[in-house]
Amino acid sequence: MKMSGVVPFIAMIVQQLAQVGLAVVAKVAMSTGMTSFTYTFYSSAFSTLLLIPLSFFLHRSAIPPLWPTFLYGFFLLGIMGFLMQVLGFLGLQYSSPLLSTAILQLVPGFTFILAVILRMETFEYKSLSTMAKTIGTLVSIIGAFVATLYKGPQVFGISPLNTILTTPSAWAIGGLLTMICSLIASFFIISQAFVLKKYPAELILMLFYSCCVTILCAVFSLIVERDLNSWSLSPHSRLMAIIYSGLFGNVFQVSIGAWCVRKKGPLFVVMFHPLGIVVAMAASIFMGEIIHVGSLVGSIIIVIGFYSVIWGQSKEWKKKEKNLGSNNKKMPFLQDKIDDDPEVNI
Template identity: 45%
Template sequence: MGNALPYVGMVISQFAQAGNLIVSKEALIDGMSTYTLAFYSSVISSFILLPSSFLLYRTTPLPLCCDFFWSCFLIGVLGFLMKITAMAGTLYASPSLCSAILNLIPGFTFVLAVLFRMEILDFRSFSSLAKTIGTVVSILGALVATFYQGPSLLSTLSSPNLSVHFLLNQSSNWVPGGIISGICAMGASVLIMTQAFVLRKYPVELIIMFCYGCFLALLSATASLVMDEEYSTWRLNSKSRLLAVIYSGLFGNVTQLTLCAWVVRKRGPLFAASFHPLGIVIATILGVIFLQDNFYLGRYQYFFFELSYCVESTETK
């Protein structure tokens, strides 16, 4: 049971991430700012994590030192950049595409893990060979998912037109959305690696996530006051905004980030990153159901590439 918990935790985390993409897109379409959404969700998560941290670590000496707070501040800055780029990518493109591009995270994390010697690269080993091939496949697959749309598999049920669509030839925002999501994937990989180093020294996930939420709320509020021209973006005057704030705070921050931090400490950064390909399956299904997204051939092909990498990485870890 103990060995299975990291797997269960990462699956739950991917469900939380996919749902967060759906509700965030609805709130952003409704006129809410990415900064205010990040601020409200961070405040909610901080209020939840504060008492939880005291209850869980009441007998543990707290690492209240400058080095600890600087480490949490660095995680907060990286998380702020990742969250803002993720929401911006969702605003331009669909949740299924954003989730597909975020599947670059395992490849980027593997490269960083090798550079920082947290993973040993030995081409005579099946594990290293599988992860290297998977990294190349994930990068090529992300490019396919961004620039090649393909025919809609849902519309072909009612129409025989199987014309191929390349997004570069269309007046679509999916290409900038894919590029922004790619930047988010790189930032998420750096964040996972930073968490691994910090958690190795300070194994107190909830306290780190609480500090992360506080710094993220501070950065988001500052950015909103500077960047947002209208104060109406702060209003929670619609169901979509209120739902996004509550869901993002409870599941997008508390559940997803805390579970990821715990799995990173237990099994390492690459194990946690390897589950991100599952997000495309969940996000695609939810996008089709709740946002009436089309399911294109490019997403379908990319799904099998990335799912194979997920299986290989977790089995060889």
């Protein structure tokens, strides 16, 4: 295999490592007293500062006009992104990187359900691909409930005195919050698809998105946060986590994901997503979390459902590739997810 063929594989592995790293550093920062509001504010603000020069540099020759309707769309995405990130980080605070990473694999299934409801996808009950996506979605949801509600005996890990990942009494709350986050992420993907069809400038959209999330987090933090310590960037681990989150959360993952889609296609990209569960499990064990049967079995069930959804979607991608002559064909919903969905990753 030539080096040019190896690079996309390496890029996707690095992307998955970065995604799990986002969950781990956020967990570390919030374990020191930061809240989901203040952490999201700082990371989004840093992302905005990075995206200002980057977006205008890359789009300087052809920036589409900013009509008021586009700004409304950006603001709507900002509201959904605000809810998605705050609930996602709050769910992570109550659970662990492993549980959060596993449950986020529900996003393709939830997106399929919403796409059918909104008539973006046709539900052909006699179609094998539709049945695969339907069954895969149900299986993934069952796996998420297993991982959230069933603990079971210990499989891996020990319980150190200074562990930062163990909050068993709030495990179910964390899982349910992450499921809600996944559902909002699905709404976000579909809304983003509509906006990008009218305004095809991803980094400009991400700039306004990050700016909206920053403003909303600042407002809500000033209202609900009474502990000034949650705003402090000390200890050093908080600042490092924010820099990592701002850099890899928006800028890095959007660039790598879009590049790999152009090189290998959307199916290649989504096939790597469950790798994050394996990495998250290794990271959780390394940092002291006890892995129980419920988390392990639930994650496996989610992955099985995930691949069933992706298998069904791949069949439809191949079918639509044979009909490229029609300009009225709708874009597969997961295409939008892979091209322009960095914020799904908590």
